[in-house]
Amino acid sequence: MSAEIIDGKAAAATLRARVGELAAGFAADTGRKPGLAVVLVGEDAASAVYVRSKGKATVAAGMASFEHRLPADTAQEDLLALVDRLNADDAVDGILVQLPLPEGLDADAVLQRIDPDKDVDGFHPVNAGRLATGLNGFVPCTPLGCLMLLKERLGDLSGLNAVVIGRSNIVGKPMAALLTQASCTVTVAHSRTRNLAHHLAGADIVVAAVGRANFVSGDWIKPGACVIDVGINRTDDGLVGDVDFASAASVAGAITPVPGGVGPMTIACLLRNTLVAAHRRAGVALAADAI
């Protein structure tokens, strides 16, 4: 094995500590803590675990956490009414509706109901548009966390070849936009891509977000490349990523593990976005390079 293992858990702890310092400053300035509301509909076990760890991390960073649990048979209009109340609540700076929603609920309609300036997930079309056009908005937490890990490892990304595998609105598309903004040459590969190995052969950066266990083989990786594994697949062997870790780690220059890679950064970036939302909503300045 030759690759450096990128410690996402440690990077996330550092980011959460920095968010905590700034949250304390915000509270001292304004007399209130930044607040994050998380909405969980239904009883999905994995979602419940994520929501609990988000709530714990929020409180640990000195922010207010508002959890709303609704039954799986909640009506669309009742969920929209809750979003409306959270939009109007001044103690709430960020709103996250945990996905996926149970069958029968229209996730797009719910996401579009969230005030874009409280949309700390960055899923509202207004924020997708802001990202695409280079305006200041909210960037989805997982790709933002990936970008931070890449910059920490590589510094300036300018001119590097990046291949993003996956084209979801949540990871692939915003990741490609961020890398383009960072002056990478970006290829977006997906399930219909022909000869993925050919594209990966020139890739200095690989971001794998396909949702298929161990899909990316080390044979395809350019020696020395930086490999970011977004996958979280529950298998009989436990939690594994979209990258075949053992084979990739023997060629890559650096690689994120699963668990302990991108996942913890996603939550840290959610807190970061909530802190930014609080400052913007309160009209309190936050230096561009503060976080």
Ligand SMILES: Nc1nc(=O)c2c([nH]1)NC[C@@H]1CN(c3ccc(C(=O)N[C@@H](CCC(=O)O)C(=O)O)cc3)C=[N+]21
């Ligand atoms: N509106 C919305 N926003 C989200 O950001 C969102 C969502 N819905 N639905 C579900 C996915 C998934 N997600 C993860 C967050 C942290 C870890 C994480 O911290 N994982 C740890 C441990 C994983 C484990 O042990 O289960 C790790 O990778 O080391 C994973 C996954 C956020 N999501």
